[in-house]
Amino acid sequence: MVPFAYAAAASAPAAIRHVAQRRDAEFIAGGTDMLQLLQDGVRSPSELIDINRLPMTAIEVGPKGARLGALARMADVADDPRIRAEFPMVAEALLASASPQVRNMASIGGNLLQRTRCLYFRDVATPCNRRAPGTGCPALDGENRLNAILGGSVHCIATYPGDLAVALVALDADVHIDGTRGERTIPVERLHRVPGDAPHLETVLEPGDLITAVTIPAGAAARRSHYLKVRDRASFEFALASAAVGLEVDGGTIRAARVAVGGVATVPWRLRHVEEALVGRPLSADVIHEAARTSSDGAEPRGRNAFKVALLPRTVERALRTVGGLA
Amino acid sequence: MSGSIGRPVSRVDGPAKVTGAARYAAEFAPVDVLHVALVGSTVPKGRIAALDTRAAQKAAGVRAVITHLNAPRLPYRPFDERPEVDPSVGEPLRVFQGPEVRFSGQPIAAVVADTLAQARHAAALVGVTYAAQAATTTFEGGRRRAPKAGGGETRRGAAVQALGNAAVTVDAVYVHPREHHNAMEPHATVALWEGERLTLWDKTQWVNNDAVEIAHVFGLPDDHVRVICPYVGGAFGSGLRTWPHVTIAALAARLVGRPVRVELTRRELYTSVGFRPHTEQRVALGARRDGRLTALIHEATAQTSAYEEHTEETLSPARVTYACPNVLTRYRLVEMDVNTPTHMRAPGVATGLFALECAMDELAVALDMDPLELRLANYAERNEEDDLPWSSKELRACYRMGAERFGWSRRAPAPRSMRAGAWLVGYGMATALYPAYRSEASASATVFADGTASVRSAASDMGPGTYTAMTQVAADVLELPLDRVRFELGDTALPKAPVHGGSITMASVGTAVQAACEAVRAKLGAANGRSYAEALREHGVDRMEATAHVEPGDESKRFSSWAFGALFAEVRVDVDLGIVRVPRIVGAYDVGRVVNPTTARSQCLGGMVGGLGMALLEQADWDPRFGRVMNANFAEYLVPVNADIGELQVLFAPGDDRRFNPLGAKGLAEIGLCGVAPAIANAVYHATGRRLRTLPITLEAVLV
Structure with a gap:
C-alpha cells in the first residue's frame, strides 16, 4: 500500500475542487471496495478525501419516484419499506449484494462505481489493460469464468460486478453528478463505458465529479419487479448471471417491460430487444420464453464463461415468470 | 471418577475467545517489535538476474531489506530422522540462500520496517529482474513417476485378471482440484532473540517440532528455541510443517537486532503454507451379480512440487474399506513448478474416498442395487490388507442409525424420480473412515x-x-x-x-x-x-x-484401528439454472468413546460444511501461463456461507475402544470431512441422472 494523505471533506464544492486539482486524489465513502484495491496495490491514490460527513444520506420517496442520496447506505435503502413496495427489484438487488456487514458500510454512489472482480485486474503480478493500459488481457484466454460475454472487446472482457446498477438501468434511473462545471444529470445507463480500446476509462466521470444522488422514476413496471441473481453459493458472491425485470400488465397484456442483466456484461446491460418482444403481447409462459430466448444474442463467449450463453436466457425467463406470476 | 468424560461440556476457552482475551500468534507484541513484509516471485521458474532495493531501503521507516544477496548462509543442519510432517524425499525450500525461483509467490526478499504499512509499501518498491526458465505449470505437462519412497504400488490377489472376469464392472476417472486450507487466522510468526536463544510466537500445530526445525535451520541446540502458541484460529493441516516464513521471521529479527512480526496476507497464504494437491484417480470395480466385489483397482496421480515429494494416503480406503480378494492400488506423482502441497484435513483419505465411494455408487447403479445394500454386502469384517482384526468397528450401526434418521428407505431408486416443487430431489450416501493413530x-x-x-x-x-x-x-x-x-x-x-x-x-x-x-x-x-x-x-x-x-503398546500389531462413519445427503437441483442446494446431511459415526458430545458434534458439523464446500464450491483457479492461483482471496475462492447450510445431523454409535488406548477414544477430526463430498455427488446423480466426476460440481456442470 502506497502512503496516502487523508482528509475529511467539509463541503461538496470544496471536496470537488480538491479532487479535481490534485492528481491521483480520490473520494472515499464506505470504502468497502477501495480498501481491497489499496491493499492489493490495484489503486494507489495520493490522497483520499472522505465524503462520509456530507449531507447526502436522505432517502426520499414520492409519487413520481425515489431520490437516493449518494451516501445512503445500501442496508438502509434495502430496508426502506417504501423502496420495497415501489421498487422491489432495487431492494432485492441490494439484499443480494455482499453481506450485511458490507451493506451497512457501503454507499449507493460508491456501489455504482465498484470495480470489476476480474481475477487479473485484482492481481498486480499479471497484465491487465484496465489496470495497466497496454499490458494485455490474460482473461481473454485464461480464467474467465467470471468474465463478460456481452459488451467486451479484444482488450477487455471484465464484468461489471454490481447488482444495484442493473436494477437502476432497467428502471431508467438517473445519476446526479456535481462537478467543477456545475451539476448535471445523466441516465445510469450512460454512466459506465464499454471497454472498447480504452478499458481503463470505466465511466464518463471527470476528475472531481461527485455522484450526489440517484433518482428512480416510479411506475407500474417498477412496482411489479424482481431481481434474480444466480451464483454458486447462496449468498455473498458476485453474480454469474442476474436479471432485473419489471412488467406492467393490463388485462392480461404486457404494456411495458423492463429487462436488464448483470454478471454477463462489461457494463449494466439493458435488453431492449427482449422488452420489445414482450410489449403488446399476452402475459404467458410462451411469450416470456420466446422473448427471453434471445437474451444472449450477440454474445461472445471465451472458454470458461461459455455456460453463461445458456444461463442468461434462463435467468431472464425465470425472473420474468416470477414477476409474471408464472413461476 | 467424577464423570466429566462423556459430558456435553461447553468450550472452556470459549469466554477467552469471544471476549478477545485469547491471544493468537500475531497478537504477541514484544517491546520494540518491527514488521516484515515479503516480496514474492512473479515467475514460476528461473533465476533472479537483478535486484534493485535502493528505493525500498530509502523508504520511510525501513530498517532492512533482506535478499539472497545480503542474507547470511544458514546452516540448515540435516536431520538424522526427518520429522513426520515433512516429505521424506526432497529438500524444503530454503529462504534467501540463492537466486533460484521454484514457484510464483516464493519469498525472494523481506522488508523490515517500523510499521506494517511502511514495510508493505517498501516491499512493493523492490525491483526484480528474472531470467525466466521454461516452467512446468500444467498437470498434463508434468512428469509422472512413482514416488521415490514406498514405490507407490500394492497388490492383493490378482485384480487385473479378476476385473477381466467380473460379471459387472465400472471403470471411471475422477478429478479432485487443488484446494486451500483457508483458515480464518492467517499464519503469523513473532520472533525474539535473547543472545543465542530464540522465542517464537508462531501459528503452529506442533510447537515441539517447530522449535526443532528452526534450531536445525540456524544450527542451534534444540533447547535454544522456545515456541509458544496458545491458540490457533483454524489450520486444517496448514500448521503442521514449519514453513519458510517462520525462518524469515527468525532471520529478520537476528539481522535487525529487534523482535519482528511476520503476518502473511491472504494472497500469500496461497503460496506459503501448502495445499491439497490436484489429484486424478481411476477406480475400476468388478463384482458378482449379487454385488460382492471381486476386483478393485484404484490408481491416483497427484501433483507435487519440483523440490519435494508430498505423498498422501489417497489409496488406503481402497485397501481396507470393503472385503475384496483382489485389490491393486497404484500411486503416481506429477512434478510441477509449484510450492509443495501438504496435508489438508483428512489428507488423501477424503480425496480417495470421493473416487471410491462415487465408484461404489456407479456399481450400485450397474447392479440395480441399493447403494447401502451394496456397502453391506461388502462389509469388511477385518482389515484384509493388513490381515488384522479391527480393534472395534461399529460401521453397521452407523449405516443403520444414519439410514433411519435420514429416511433412506423413502429413496425411490430411479434417478430423476423424486421432486419437491420445481426442484429435483436426490438422496446419496457414502462410507467414511479414517485411521486411528496414537x-x-x-x-x-x-x-x-x-x-x-x-x-x-x-x-x-x-x-x-x-x-x-x-x-x-x-x-x-x-x-x-x-x-x-x-x-x-x-x-x-x-x-x-x-x-x-x-x-x-x-x-x-x-x-x-x-x-x-x-x-x-x-x-x-x-x-x-x-x-x-x-x-x-x-x-x-x-x-x-x-x-x-x-x-502406544503393541496394539497396532494385533489390531487395526479406524474411525468409521456413514454419510447421507439430500440435494435439491434446479437444472434450468444449475443450482444445487443441500437441505440436509446426516452423519453417523463410530469414533470410539466420545469424550465430549458437544465438541465432537461441532467437529462433525465443521466437517460437513467443509465437505459441502469440497463437493460444490472449492477450487483454486490456476493459470498455467503465470503459474498462479488467480482466485487467491475470500471473494472468489468459494467456501460455504451460512446460507448454504441446511440441517446437519450428527449421530454417534456407542463405542469404547480400550483395545486401542486406555481412554477408548479413536480420534475425531479428519473423519468429519470424509464421505461428505461423495454422498453429495451421489445425490446429485440421483437427482439429475448425471454422473459428475470432477469436483467441485459447479453450476455449469449441472446446467443442461
Missing part, C-alpha cells in the same frame, strides 16, 4: 492445597476442543469439578506432545493426561475420601506434581 506423549499434573489442579502438555488446539477435552479427562481422573482444573498447552516449556494432526491428540495426549493425573493421585495416596488438602498436609507440602510419558 503417538507417544507426555503430560504433567499438579494438585494444590486449595483443591485446584493444573495440567500441562505442549499440545495444540486448532479448534477441535483440546483445552476442553483434556480438562475433562483430568477432572475425571482427579475427581474434581471442571472449574477447578486448568489445562495449559502450546508451549515447548511444557511436557512434550506429538503433532496435533491426524486426529491423534485425544488418543495420545489424552492418555498422557490420564496417566499424569493417575500418577499424582498415586503419589499423594489420594483415595478413601481424603481431600487433596488433607493429603498434601500429611505430606507436608502445598502442592504435588507428577509427570507421565505414555507410548
